[in-house]
Amino acid sequence: MIELRQLAKSFGPNRVLAGIDLDVPRGESLVIIGGSGTGKSVLLKCILGLVQPDSGIIRLDGQDVTRLPRDAFLGRFGMLFQGGALFDSLPVWQNVAFRHLKDGMPRAEAKARAIETLARVGLPARTADLYPAELSGGMQKRAALARAIAAQPEVIFFDEPTAGLDPIMAGVINQLIREAVTQLGATAVTITHDMTTVRTVADRVALLHDGLLRWVGPASELDRSGDPYVDQFIHGRPDGPIAPLR
Amino acid sequence: MILLAALARLGAWTLGLLAGIGRFAAFTLGALSHGLRPPFHGREMALALLQIGWLSLPVVGLTALFTGGALALQIYAGGNRFGAEAVVPQIVAIGMVRELGPVLVGLMIAARVTSSIAAELATMKVTEQIDALVTLSTDPTKYLVLPRLLAGTVSVPVLVGIGDIIGILGGWAVATQTLGFVSTPYLRNTINFLEPLDIVSSLTKGAVFGFLAALMGCWFGLNSGRGAMGVGRATKGAVVAAAVAILAANLALTKVFFAA
Numbered sequence: 001m002i003e004l005r006q007l008a009k010s011f012g013p014n015r016v017l018a019g020i021d022l023d024v025p026r027g028e029s030l031v032i033i034g035g036s037g038t039g040k041s042v043l044l045k046c047i048l049g050l051v052q053p054d055s056g057i058i059r060l061d062g063q064d065v066t067r068l069p070r071d072a073f074l075g076r077f078g079m080l081f082q083g084g085a086l087f088d089s090l091p092v093w094q095n096v097a098f099r100h101l102k103d104g105m106p107r108a109e110a111k112a113r114a115i116e117t118l119a120r121v122g123l124p125a126r127t128a129d130l131y132p133a134e135l136s137g138g139m140q141k142r143a144a145l146a147r148a149i150a151a152q153p154e155v156i157f158f159d160e161p162t163a164g165l166d167p168i169m170a171g172v173i174n175q176l177i178r179e180a181v182t183q184l185g186a187t188a189v190t191i192t193h194d195m196t197t198v199r200t201v202a203d204r205v206a207l208l209h210d211g212l213l214r215w216v217g218p219a220s221e222l223d224r225s226g227d228p229y230v231d232q233f234i235h236g237r238p239d240g241p242i243a244p245l246r
Numbered sequence: 247m248i249l250l251a252a253l254a255r256l257g258a259w260t261l262g263l264l265a266g267i268g269r270f271a272a273f274t275l276g277a278l279s280h281g282l283r284p285p286f287h288g289r290e291m292a293l294a295l296l297q298i299g300w301l302s303l304p305v306v307g308l309t310a311l312f313t314g315g316a317l318a319l320q321i322y323a324g325g326n327r328f329g330a331e332a333v334v335p336q337i338v339a340i341g342m343v344r345e346l347g348p349v350l351v352g353l354m355i356a357a358r359v360t361s362s363i364a365a366e367l368a369t370m371k372v373t374e375q376i377d378a379l380v381t382l383s384t385d386p387t388k389y390l391v392l393p394r395l396l397a398g399t400v401s402v403p404v405l406v407g408i409g410d411i412i413g414i415l416g417g418w419a420v421a422t423q424t425l426g427f428v429s430t431p432y433l434r435n436t437i438n439f440l441e442p443l444d445i446v447s448s449l450t451k452g453a454v455f456g457f458l459a460a461l462m463g464c465w466f467g468l469n470s471g472r473g474a475m476g477v478g479r480a481t482k483g484a485v486v487a488a489a490v491a492i493l494a495a496n497l498a499l500t501k502v503f504f505a506a
Contacts, residue, residue, distance in 0.1 A: 085378035
Protein backbone atom coordinates (compact mmCIF):
# COMPACT_ATOMS: atom_id res chain seq x y z
CA MET A 1 0.00 0.00 0.00
CA ILE A 2 2.75 2.46 1.03
CA GLU A 3 6.13 2.16 -0.69
CA LEU A 4 9.16 4.25 0.12
CA ARG A 5 12.20 4.11 -2.15
CA GLN A 6 15.51 5.74 -1.27
CA LEU A 7 13.78 8.45 0.75
CA ALA A 8 16.30 11.03 1.96
CA LYS A 9 16.03 14.21 3.97
CA SER A 10 18.60 16.51 5.52
CA PHE A 11 18.23 19.66 7.60
CA GLY A 12 21.33 21.66 6.79
CA PRO A 13 24.31 19.43 7.52
CA ASN A 14 22.17 17.07 9.61
CA ARG A 15 21.25 14.02 7.53
CA VAL A 16 18.05 12.67 9.05
CA LEU A 17 16.90 10.13 6.46
CA ALA A 18 19.62 8.59 4.33
CA GLY A 19 17.77 6.45 1.80
CA ILE A 20 14.84 4.65 3.37
CA ASP A 21 13.31 1.67 1.54
CA LEU A 22 10.10 0.40 3.12
CA ASP A 23 6.87 -1.34 2.13
CA VAL A 24 3.77 -1.29 4.30
CA PRO A 25 1.09 -3.65 2.97
CA ARG A 26 -2.62 -2.88 3.35
CA GLY A 27 -4.04 -3.75 6.77
CA GLU A 28 -0.65 -4.09 8.46
CA SER A 29 0.26 -2.39 11.72
CA LEU A 30 3.91 -1.37 11.40
CA VAL A 31 5.76 0.14 14.34
CA ILE A 32 8.91 2.15 13.73
CA ILE A 33 11.21 2.30 16.73
CA GLY A 34 14.37 4.27 17.28
CA GLY A 35 15.95 6.76 19.64
CA SER A 36 14.88 10.35 20.02
CA GLY A 37 15.90 12.55 17.11
CA THR A 38 16.46 9.68 14.67
CA GLY A 39 13.94 11.01 12.15
CA LYS A 40 10.90 8.89 12.90
CA SER A 41 8.50 11.85 12.87
CA VAL A 42 10.21 13.30 9.80
CA LEU A 43 9.56 10.01 7.99
CA LEU A 44 5.82 10.24 8.65
CA LYS A 45 5.75 13.93 7.78
CA CYS A 46 7.52 13.22 4.47
CA ILE A 47 4.83 10.69 3.56
CA LEU A 48 2.09 13.20 4.36
CA GLY A 49 3.85 16.03 2.51
CA LEU A 50 4.29 18.11 5.67
CA VAL A 51 8.05 17.93 5.08
CA GLN A 52 9.48 17.95 1.58
CA PRO A 53 11.97 15.09 1.08
CA ASP A 54 15.25 15.89 -0.69
CA SER A 55 15.02 12.79 -2.86
CA GLY A 56 13.31 9.43 -3.15
CA ILE A 57 9.89 8.20 -4.14
CA ILE A 58 6.75 7.73 -2.05
CA ARG A 59 3.97 5.64 -3.57
CA LEU A 60 0.47 4.98 -2.32
CA ASP A 61 -1.19 1.99 -4.01
CA GLY A 62 1.51 2.16 -6.67
CA GLN A 63 0.98 5.83 -7.49
CA ASP A 64 3.58 8.51 -6.88
CA VAL A 65 2.00 10.67 -4.16
CA THR A 66 3.27 13.89 -5.73
CA ARG A 67 0.98 13.19 -8.69
CA LEU A 68 -2.13 12.45 -6.61
CA PRO A 69 -4.71 15.19 -5.92
CA ARG A 70 -3.68 16.53 -2.51
CA ASP A 71 -7.11 16.67 -0.84
CA ALA A 72 -8.08 13.19 -1.97
CA PHE A 73 -4.69 11.85 -0.87
CA LEU A 74 -4.89 13.39 2.60
CA GLY A 75 -8.51 12.26 2.91
CA ARG A 76 -7.24 8.67 3.05
CA PHE A 77 -5.09 9.41 6.11
CA GLY A 78 -5.66 10.04 9.78
CA MET A 79 -2.93 11.13 12.13
CA LEU A 80 -2.54 11.17 15.88
CA PHE A 81 0.09 13.77 16.75
CA GLN A 82 2.47 13.39 19.67
CA GLY A 83 0.94 16.23 21.67
CA GLY A 84 -2.57 15.60 20.36
CA ALA A 85 -2.56 18.86 18.33
CA LEU A 86 -6.23 19.45 19.10
CA PHE A 87 -7.42 22.88 17.97
CA ASP A 88 -7.61 25.01 21.13
CA SER A 89 -10.25 27.32 19.72
CA LEU A 90 -12.76 24.58 18.92
CA PRO A 91 -14.76 22.39 21.29
CA VAL A 92 -13.86 18.71 21.33
CA TRP A 93 -16.73 17.62 19.08
CA GLN A 94 -15.73 20.13 16.39
CA ASN A 95 -12.18 18.83 16.56
CA VAL A 96 -13.40 15.28 16.10
CA ALA A 97 -15.87 16.22 13.37
CA PHE A 98 -13.51 18.66 11.67
CA ARG A 99 -13.32 16.77 8.39
CA HIS A 100 -17.06 16.06 8.33
CA LEU A 101 -17.84 19.74 8.94
CA LYS A 102 -15.35 20.74 6.25
CA ASP A 103 -17.06 18.38 3.82
CA GLY A 104 -20.38 20.08 4.51
CA MET A 105 -22.07 17.59 6.83
CA PRO A 106 -24.93 19.25 8.80
CA ARG A 107 -23.70 20.29 12.26
CA ALA A 108 -26.25 18.20 14.18
CA GLU A 109 -25.29 15.04 12.30
CA ALA A 110 -21.57 15.81 12.60
CA LYS A 111 -21.93 16.31 16.35
CA ALA A 112 -23.84 13.04 16.74
CA ARG A 113 -21.10 11.20 14.84
CA ALA A 114 -18.42 12.91 16.91
CA ILE A 115 -20.11 11.79 20.12
CA GLU A 116 -20.26 8.22 18.75
CA THR A 117 -16.56 8.34 17.93
CA LEU A 118 -15.74 9.78 21.35
CA ALA A 119 -17.63 6.89 22.91
CA ARG A 120 -15.46 4.45 20.91
CA VAL A 121 -12.37 5.85 22.60
CA GLY A 122 -14.04 5.83 26.01
CA LEU A 123 -14.93 9.51 26.34
CA PRO A 124 -18.41 10.38 27.63
CA ALA A 125 -20.76 12.61 25.63
CA ARG A 126 -20.33 15.47 28.14
CA THR A 127 -16.74 15.95 26.92
CA ALA A 128 -18.01 16.87 23.44
CA ASP A 129 -18.77 20.46 24.39
CA LEU A 130 -15.62 21.00 26.43
CA TYR A 131 -12.54 22.72 25.01
CA PRO A 132 -9.28 20.74 24.75
CA ALA A 133 -7.69 22.79 27.55
CA GLU A 134 -10.43 21.53 29.89
CA LEU A 135 -9.41 17.89 29.36
CA SER A 136 -6.67 15.94 31.15
CA GLY A 137 -3.63 14.75 29.14
CA GLY A 138 -5.03 11.25 28.73
CA MET A 139 -8.44 12.55 27.67
CA GLN A 140 -6.80 14.87 25.14
CA LYS A 141 -4.96 11.91 23.68
CA ARG A 142 -8.20 9.97 23.41
CA ALA A 143 -9.94 12.93 21.79
CA ALA A 144 -7.05 13.25 19.33
CA LEU A 145 -7.34 9.53 18.61
CA ALA A 146 -11.06 10.03 17.99
CA ARG A 147 -10.23 12.79 15.50
CA ALA A 148 -7.70 10.55 13.76
CA ILE A 149 -10.22 7.73 13.24
CA ALA A 150 -13.40 9.82 12.85
CA ALA A 151 -13.46 9.79 9.07
CA GLN A 152 -12.55 6.07 8.98
CA PRO A 153 -9.27 6.59 7.12
CA GLU A 154 -7.51 3.84 5.20
CA VAL A 155 -4.16 4.70 6.78
CA ILE A 156 -3.54 5.97 10.32
CA PHE A 157 -0.26 7.37 11.60
CA PHE A 158 0.40 7.42 15.33
CA ASP A 159 3.26 9.66 16.45
CA GLU A 160 4.44 8.71 19.95
CA PRO A 161 0.89 7.87 21.05
CA THR A 162 1.77 7.17 24.68
CA ALA A 163 4.37 9.89 25.26
CA GLY A 164 3.81 11.66 28.57
CA LEU A 165 1.08 9.31 29.79
CA ASP A 166 1.12 7.18 32.92
CA PRO A 167 1.50 3.41 32.31
CA ILE A 168 -2.17 2.65 32.81
CA MET A 169 -3.35 5.39 30.46
CA ALA A 170 -0.62 4.33 28.01
CA GLY A 171 -2.01 0.79 28.13
CA VAL A 172 -5.52 2.08 27.46
CA ILE A 173 -4.31 4.11 24.46
CA ASN A 174 -2.36 1.13 23.09
CA GLN A 175 -5.46 -1.02 23.37
CA LEU A 176 -7.60 1.63 21.68
CA ILE A 177 -5.11 1.87 18.83
CA ARG A 178 -5.13 -1.89 18.35
CA GLU A 179 -8.93 -1.93 18.41
CA ALA A 180 -9.18 1.01 16.03
CA VAL A 181 -6.84 -0.65 13.56
CA THR A 182 -8.55 -4.04 13.81
CA GLN A 183 -12.10 -2.69 13.65
CA LEU A 184 -11.45 -0.22 10.84
CA GLY A 185 -9.18 -2.59 8.96
CA ALA A 186 -6.84 0.32 8.53
CA THR A 187 -3.15 0.29 7.71
CA ALA A 188 -1.26 1.74 10.65
CA VAL A 189 2.22 3.15 11.10
CA THR A 190 3.15 3.95 14.68
CA ILE A 191 6.37 5.56 15.79
CA THR A 192 7.44 5.11 19.36
CA HIS A 193 10.24 4.18 21.70
CA ASP A 194 7.83 2.65 24.18
CA MET A 195 8.32 -1.13 24.04
CA THR A 196 4.87 -1.78 25.55
CA THR A 197 3.34 0.03 22.60
CA VAL A 198 5.49 -2.03 20.24
CA ARG A 199 4.37 -5.33 21.75
CA THR A 200 0.70 -4.29 21.86
CA VAL A 201 0.12 -2.77 18.44
CA ALA A 202 2.81 -4.09 16.08
CA ASP A 203 2.44 -6.74 13.40
CA ARG A 204 5.88 -5.80 12.11
CA VAL A 205 8.66 -3.65 13.54
CA ALA A 206 11.31 -1.48 11.88
CA LEU A 207 14.28 0.03 13.70
CA LEU A 208 15.45 3.42 12.40
CA HIS A 209 18.95 4.52 13.29
CA ASP A 210 21.34 6.99 11.73
CA GLY A 211 18.98 7.68 8.85
CA LEU A 212 18.59 4.03 7.82
CA LEU A 213 16.28 1.14 8.67
CA ARG A 214 18.66 -1.25 10.47
CA TRP A 215 16.17 -4.06 10.93
CA VAL A 216 12.67 -4.83 9.73
CA GLY A 217 10.85 -7.95 10.84
CA PRO A 218 7.76 -9.45 12.47
CA ALA A 219 6.99 -8.33 16.02
CA SER A 220 7.17 -11.97 17.10
CA GLU A 221 10.86 -12.05 16.02
CA LEU A 222 11.83 -8.94 17.93
CA ASP A 223 13.34 -10.77 20.91
CA ARG A 224 15.35 -13.15 18.77
CA SER A 225 16.31 -10.89 15.91
CA GLY A 226 20.02 -11.38 16.53
CA ASP A 227 20.52 -7.77 15.46
CA PRO A 228 22.78 -5.84 17.84
CA TYR A 229 20.89 -2.56 17.24
CA VAL A 230 17.54 -4.17 18.05
CA ASP A 231 18.92 -6.01 21.07
CA GLN A 232 20.43 -2.86 22.51
CA PHE A 233 17.26 -0.85 21.89
CA ILE A 234 14.68 -3.27 23.25
CA HIS A 235 16.73 -3.96 26.37
CA GLY A 236 17.63 -0.32 26.88
CA ARG A 237 21.36 -1.04 27.20
CA PRO A 238 23.66 1.97 27.26
CA ASP A 239 26.44 -0.04 25.55
CA GLY A 240 26.20 -1.20 21.96
CA PRO A 241 26.24 0.08 18.39
CA ILE A 242 23.75 2.86 19.21
CA ALA A 243 25.78 5.58 20.88
CA PRO A 244 23.62 7.31 23.50
CA LEU A 245 23.64 11.10 23.51
CA ARG A 246 25.09 12.25 26.81
CA MET B 247 41.30 36.72 1.60
CA ILE B 248 39.61 38.79 4.31
CA LEU B 249 37.99 40.93 1.64
CA LEU B 250 36.70 37.83 -0.15
CA ALA B 251 35.24 36.45 3.08
CA ALA B 252 33.53 39.78 3.81
CA LEU B 253 32.14 39.89 0.26
CA ALA B 254 30.90 36.31 0.61
CA ARG B 255 29.13 37.20 3.85
CA LEU B 256 27.59 40.29 2.26
CA GLY B 257 26.48 38.19 -0.71
CA ALA B 258 24.95 35.55 1.52
CA TRP B 259 23.18 38.23 3.57
CA THR B 260 21.84 39.90 0.42
CA LEU B 261 20.64 36.60 -1.00
CA GLY B 262 18.99 35.78 2.31
CA LEU B 263 17.28 39.16 2.39
CA LEU B 264 16.03 38.83 -1.18
CA ALA B 265 14.82 35.29 -0.51
CA GLY B 266 12.99 36.56 2.59
CA ILE B 267 11.34 39.37 0.63
CA GLY B 268 10.36 36.86 -2.03
CA ARG B 269 8.85 34.48 0.52
CA PHE B 270 6.95 37.32 2.19
CA ALA B 271 5.61 38.56 -1.15
CA ALA B 272 4.61 35.04 -2.18
CA PHE B 273 2.91 34.53 1.20
CA THR B 274 0.94 37.79 0.85
CA LEU B 275 -0.12 37.17 -2.74
CA GLY B 276 -0.91 33.53 -1.94
CA ALA B 277 -3.13 34.57 0.96
CA LEU B 278 -4.95 37.16 -1.14
CA SER B 279 -5.45 34.71 -3.99
CA HIS B 280 -7.39 32.46 -1.61
CA GLY B 281 -9.96 35.24 -1.44
CA LEU B 282 -10.91 34.42 -5.03
CA ARG B 283 -11.14 30.66 -4.63
CA PRO B 284 -13.70 28.69 -2.60
CA PRO B 285 -14.20 27.18 -0.10
CA PHE B 286 -14.55 30.15 2.23
CA HIS B 287 -14.55 29.78 5.99
CA GLY B 288 -17.40 32.07 7.05
CA ARG B 289 -17.25 31.07 10.71
CA GLU B 290 -13.56 31.90 10.92
CA MET B 291 -14.22 35.23 9.22
CA ALA B 292 -16.98 36.07 11.71
CA LEU B 293 -14.73 35.15 14.64
CA ALA B 294 -11.90 37.25 13.25
CA LEU B 295 -14.25 40.23 12.81
CA LEU B 296 -15.35 39.80 16.41
CA GLN B 297 -11.79 39.54 17.71
CA ILE B 298 -10.22 42.28 15.61
CA GLY B 299 -13.14 44.67 15.31
CA TRP B 300 -15.74 44.41 18.02
CA LEU B 301 -13.46 43.47 20.92
CA SER B 302 -11.00 46.25 20.05
CA LEU B 303 -13.70 48.92 20.42
CA PRO B 304 -13.10 49.66 24.14
CA VAL B 305 -9.36 50.20 23.82
CA VAL B 306 -9.77 52.21 20.62
CA GLY B 307 -12.52 54.33 22.14
CA LEU B 308 -10.58 55.10 25.31
CA THR B 309 -7.40 55.91 23.37
CA ALA B 310 -9.25 58.27 21.06
CA LEU B 311 -11.18 59.92 23.88
CA PHE B 312 -8.08 60.75 25.95
CA THR B 313 -6.07 61.78 22.90
CA GLY B 314 -8.82 64.11 21.65
CA GLY B 315 -9.06 65.74 25.08
CA ALA B 316 -5.30 66.16 25.40
CA LEU B 317 -5.11 67.52 21.86
CA ALA B 318 -7.67 70.21 22.67
CA LEU B 319 -5.64 71.27 25.73
CA GLN B 320 -2.40 71.37 23.74
CA ILE B 321 -3.85 73.36 20.86
CA TYR B 322 -5.48 75.80 23.23
CA ALA B 323 -2.22 76.31 25.15
CA GLY B 324 -0.15 76.58 21.95
CA GLY B 325 -2.64 78.82 20.16
CA ASN B 326 -2.78 81.08 23.19
CA ARG B 327 0.80 82.18 22.48
CA PHE B 328 -0.28 84.00 19.32
CA GLY B 329 -3.93 84.61 20.04
CA ALA B 330 -5.30 81.66 18.04
CA GLU B 331 -7.20 79.77 20.76
CA ALA B 332 -10.34 79.82 18.62
CA VAL B 333 -8.95 77.26 16.19
CA VAL B 334 -9.22 74.41 18.71
CA PRO B 335 -12.29 72.74 17.06
CA GLN B 336 -10.78 72.85 13.59
CA ILE B 337 -7.33 71.60 14.59
CA VAL B 338 -8.71 68.87 16.83
CA ALA B 339 -10.89 67.70 13.95
CA ILE B 340 -8.16 67.75 11.33
CA GLY B 341 -5.58 66.30 13.71
CA MET B 342 -7.79 63.44 14.79
CA VAL B 343 -9.26 62.57 11.39
CA ARG B 344 -6.21 62.94 9.21
CA GLU B 345 -3.49 61.72 11.52
CA LEU B 346 -3.97 60.77 15.14
CA GLY B 347 -7.14 58.73 14.70
CA PRO B 348 -5.79 56.32 12.08
CA VAL B 349 -2.25 56.14 13.50
CA LEU B 350 -3.27 55.60 17.11
CA VAL B 351 -5.94 53.07 16.18
CA GLY B 352 -3.41 51.33 13.94
CA LEU B 353 -0.84 51.18 16.71
CA MET B 354 -3.39 49.97 19.25
CA ILE B 355 -4.44 47.26 16.79
CA ALA B 356 -0.77 46.35 16.35
CA ALA B 357 -0.44 46.03 20.12
CA ARG B 358 -3.69 44.19 20.74
CA VAL B 359 -4.41 42.24 17.57
CA THR B 360 -1.06 41.65 15.87
CA SER B 361 0.42 40.29 19.09
CA SER B 362 -2.60 38.08 19.64
CA ILE B 363 -2.57 36.70 16.08
CA ALA B 364 1.19 36.07 16.15
CA ALA B 365 1.10 34.35 19.53
CA GLU B 366 -1.92 32.23 18.59
CA LEU B 367 -0.54 31.06 15.24
CA ALA B 368 2.96 30.54 16.64
CA THR B 369 1.53 28.38 19.42
CA MET B 370 -0.50 26.46 16.86
CA LYS B 371 2.69 25.87 14.89
CA VAL B 372 4.71 24.79 17.91
CA THR B 373 1.99 22.38 19.05
CA GLU B 374 1.62 20.90 15.53
CA GLN B 375 -1.92 22.26 15.11
CA ILE B 376 -0.91 23.73 11.74
CA ASP B 377 0.32 20.29 10.61
CA ALA B 378 -2.92 18.80 11.92
CA LEU B 379 -4.91 21.24 9.78
CA VAL B 380 -2.99 20.12 6.70
CA THR B 381 -3.61 16.45 7.44
CA LEU B 382 -7.31 17.31 7.67
CA SER B 383 -7.13 18.62 4.07
CA THR B 384 -7.39 22.24 5.19
CA ASP B 385 -5.06 24.91 3.85
CA PRO B 386 -3.78 26.93 6.84
CA THR B 387 -3.46 30.04 4.69
CA LYS B 388 -7.08 29.87 3.63
CA TYR B 389 -8.36 28.85 7.07
CA LEU B 390 -6.21 31.03 9.33
CA VAL B 391 -4.65 33.85 7.33
CA LEU B 392 -7.29 35.01 4.85
CA PRO B 393 -10.07 35.55 7.44
CA ARG B 394 -7.71 37.62 9.60
CA LEU B 395 -6.49 39.71 6.66
CA LEU B 396 -10.04 40.41 5.50
CA ALA B 397 -11.25 41.14 9.02
CA GLY B 398 -8.35 43.55 9.59
CA THR B 399 -8.94 45.33 6.29
CA VAL B 400 -12.69 45.64 6.82
CA SER B 401 -12.98 46.30 10.55
CA VAL B 402 -10.09 48.67 11.25
CA PRO B 403 -11.46 51.48 9.01
CA VAL B 404 -14.70 51.21 10.99
CA LEU B 405 -12.69 51.43 14.22
CA VAL B 406 -10.83 54.44 12.82
CA GLY B 407 -14.11 56.14 11.93
CA ILE B 408 -15.44 55.52 15.43
CA GLY B 409 -12.11 56.60 16.94
CA ASP B 410 -12.22 59.83 14.92
CA ILE B 411 -15.68 60.65 16.23
CA ILE B 412 -14.82 59.77 19.83
CA GLY B 413 -11.57 61.75 19.62
CA ILE B 414 -13.43 64.81 18.35
CA LEU B 415 -15.98 64.38 21.13
CA GLY B 416 -13.12 64.09 23.66
CA GLY B 417 -11.77 67.41 22.42
CA TRP B 418 -15.29 68.89 22.49
CA ALA B 419 -15.83 67.71 26.08
CA VAL B 420 -12.59 69.23 27.31
CA ALA B 421 -13.06 72.43 25.29
CA THR B 422 -16.60 73.04 26.47
CA GLN B 423 -16.10 71.93 30.07
CA THR B 424 -12.73 73.51 30.86
CA LEU B 425 -11.71 75.95 28.11
CA GLY B 426 -14.88 77.98 27.85
CA PHE B 427 -16.03 76.98 24.35
CA VAL B 428 -19.73 76.91 23.50
CA SER B 429 -20.99 73.51 22.40
CA THR B 430 -23.02 74.25 19.25
CA PRO B 431 -20.51 76.57 17.54
CA TYR B 432 -17.70 74.15 18.45
CA LEU B 433 -19.45 71.25 16.72
CA ARG B 434 -20.53 73.43 13.77
CA ASN B 435 -16.95 74.61 13.26
CA THR B 436 -15.72 71.02 13.41
CA ILE B 437 -18.19 69.76 10.82
CA ASN B 438 -17.77 72.73 8.50
CA PHE B 439 -14.01 72.48 8.56
CA LEU B 440 -13.67 68.81 7.64
CA GLU B 441 -13.58 67.92 3.92
CA PRO B 442 -14.56 64.62 2.30
CA LEU B 443 -10.90 63.95 1.47
CA ASP B 444 -10.04 64.06 5.17
CA ILE B 445 -12.51 61.30 5.90
CA VAL B 446 -11.57 59.25 2.83
CA SER B 447 -7.89 59.44 3.76
CA SER B 448 -8.66 58.45 7.36
CA LEU B 449 -10.66 55.39 6.38
CA THR B 450 -8.17 54.37 3.67
CA LYS B 451 -5.36 54.54 6.19
CA GLY B 452 -7.45 52.40 8.53
CA ALA B 453 -7.91 49.72 5.85
CA VAL B 454 -4.20 49.67 5.00
CA PHE B 455 -3.13 49.65 8.65
CA GLY B 456 -5.59 46.87 9.48
CA PHE B 457 -4.27 44.78 6.60
CA LEU B 458 -0.65 45.36 7.65
CA ALA B 459 -1.36 44.58 11.31
CA ALA B 460 -3.06 41.27 10.47
CA LEU B 461 -0.47 40.38 7.82
CA MET B 462 2.46 40.83 10.19
CA GLY B 463 0.75 38.79 12.89
CA CYS B 464 0.10 35.93 10.46
CA TRP B 465 3.56 36.02 8.84
CA PHE B 466 5.53 36.04 12.07
CA GLY B 467 3.19 33.55 13.74
CA LEU B 468 3.41 30.99 10.96
CA ASN B 469 7.18 31.41 10.71
CA SER B 470 7.93 31.21 14.41
CA GLY B 471 10.76 29.20 15.90
CA ARG B 472 10.34 26.35 18.34
CA GLY B 473 9.23 26.48 21.95
CA ALA B 474 8.19 29.32 24.19
CA MET B 475 11.13 31.42 23.04
CA GLY B 476 10.06 31.01 19.42
CA VAL B 477 6.53 32.15 20.27
CA GLY B 478 7.89 35.14 22.22
CA ARG B 479 10.19 36.18 19.40
CA ALA B 480 7.45 35.83 16.82
CA THR B 481 5.10 37.98 18.88
CA LYS B 482 7.69 40.67 19.51
CA GLY B 483 8.80 40.68 15.87
CA ALA B 484 5.22 40.91 14.65
CA VAL B 485 4.34 43.90 16.83
CA VAL B 486 7.52 45.79 15.95
CA ALA B 487 7.15 45.06 12.23
CA ALA B 488 3.47 46.03 12.27
CA ALA B 489 4.16 49.31 14.10
CA VAL B 490 6.99 50.26 11.75
CA ALA B 491 4.98 49.24 8.67
CA ILE B 492 1.99 51.29 9.87
CA LEU B 493 4.09 54.40 10.49
CA ALA B 494 5.86 54.04 7.13
CA ALA B 495 2.56 53.48 5.33
CA ASN B 496 1.14 56.52 7.12
CA LEU B 497 3.87 58.73 5.71
CA ALA B 498 3.37 57.30 2.22
CA LEU B 499 -0.42 57.66 2.33
CA THR B 500 -0.24 61.18 3.76
CA LYS B 501 2.03 62.10 0.86
CA VAL B 502 -0.38 60.53 -1.63
CA PHE B 503 -3.46 62.30 -0.20
CA PHE B 504 -2.12 65.65 0.88
CA ALA B 505 1.19 66.43 -0.85
CA ALA B 506 0.74 69.61 -2.82
